[in-house]
Each structure stands twice: as structure tokens, then as C-alpha cells.
Amino acid sequence: MRFLKTKLNGICLIEPLVHEDSRGFFFESYSQRDFEANGIQEHFVQDNISRSRKGTWRGLHYQLPPHQQGKLVRVMEGEVFDVVVDIRRGSPTFGQWFGTPLSAENKRALYVPPGFAHGFCVVSEVALLTYKCTALYSPLAERAIRWNDPKIGIKLPLEPDPALISPKDKNAPSLDEAEISPFF
Numbered sequence: 519m520r521f522l523k524t525k526l527n528g529i530c531l532i533e534p535l536v537h538e539d540s541r542g543f544f545f546e547s548y549s550q551r552d553f554e555a556n557g558i559q560e561h562f563v564q565d566n567i568s569r570s571r572k573g574t575w576r577g578l579h580y581q582l583p584p585h586q587q588g589k590l591v592r593v594m595e596g597e598v599f600d601v602v603v604d605i606r607r608g609s610p611t612f613g614q615w616f617g618t619p620l621s622a623e624n625k626r627a628l629y630v631p632p633g634f635a636h637g638f639c640v641v642s643e644v645a646l647l648t649y650k651c652t653a654l655y656s657p658l659a660e661r662a663i664r665w666n667d668p669k670i671g672i673k674l675p676l677e678p679d680p681a682l683i684s685p686k687d688k689n690a691p692s693l694d695e696a697e698i699s700p701f702f
Contacts, residue, residue: 519549521556526604526616530558530629532590545625547592548650558629560588562650569595569647570640573679575687577637578603578663583699585659586632588652596645597621598638599675603663605698606633613693615672620647635663637687641676661697662690669693 522531534545546552553560570576578601581587591600601617620626621642630636632652638645665672665683670693680688690696 519546519552521552521558524616524618526602526611526614526634527609528631529602529616529634530556531618532627532629534625534627536625547627548590553629558631560631560652562590562652564651564654565648566651566655567646567648570645571682572640572643573676574640574645574682575637575665575678576684577601577687578635578665578690579637580605580635580661580663581653581656581659582661582697583659585653585656588632589630589636590627590650591620591630591636591638592625592627592648593620593622594646594648595622596640596642597623598640598642598645598647600628600638601636601665601672601674602628602630603635603670603672603693604633605635605663605693605696607698609633613670615670617672617674619675637665639674639676639678662687663693663696664690667692
């Protein structure tokens, strides 16, 4: 696996070593040894699966301490444009975002540590995502930030379909209005 650093400290794009032949392909999607060797010490406790259709927007989600989650996101079918926003008050990149295509074809994964809000827009007809989480889902700690907050300025390759954005995500507060605990 190759661990590629991004402009946001802690966010890591992971490219697997793919073994491909006439039968198909094989790759390790997660190796605790490789993650630890690259400074990611997280212990994953929950796996989630999400299936959505083209134009769906999900996010920007996060959980407050002590339930904050790190995530390892991978697309098993289709393609999404995956987005993270630094919500660590005091961080030099607070409020900045990073986005990247994740697809079944490129087989990349994105590691999102605690202290970042996460979301994605489906750009293929259908997308199936799996993500490992470092903390269990806690409905009382869950929060969201509005994806189209002009202060953040996320640029998506596809405008989400308003009918495919949940009411919770449509009504999420801006970054300035969001409840954010210090992570940093």
C-alpha cells in the first residue's frame, strides 16, 4: 500500500497494491501493520455500508467528543467525490477542505481522522461505499455542517440533486454556526 499525504494534516489517500490477472484482481484493503507503519494507530470498531444513486449528497457529518470518529472510506461499486473539512479549532487548516474521486476502478481509500467532517457526492449511476469507523455511532453526538457553506467553498464535479439530500443535511448549520468542540 502507498500512503499519500494530502494538503490537510492527517488526511491520507491510500493506494492498494493490486494483483491483477486473467481471473480478476486481489488486494489488501486494510492491514493494521501497514497503517501503524504510516502513523495511523486507530482501532476500528464499526463497519458501515452506504448505497446511493447519482446526485446524492451525504454529509458533512462528524461526531462530538468523546464519540468522535475516524473513518476509512472505500467505494466498492461506482464513483463518488469524497470530501473532508478540517473542523479542528486552532488547526492551521481549520475550515479548509480536501476532495478526491474514490471509485471501484481506482480502488483508493481515504483515511479521515477524528476532527474532520466527512461527506460525498455520488457521480456514477449508483455507488456502494464501505467505511470503517474508530468509534460507534452515537446519535446524540452526531452533527453536520452544510456542504455548500460559501466560507468553506467546496467545489463538486456534479451539483447534488436537492431531492437526494436529506432534510438533516439540507438544514445543517454553516461552519461558523456549527457546534464544534476543540479537537486540536
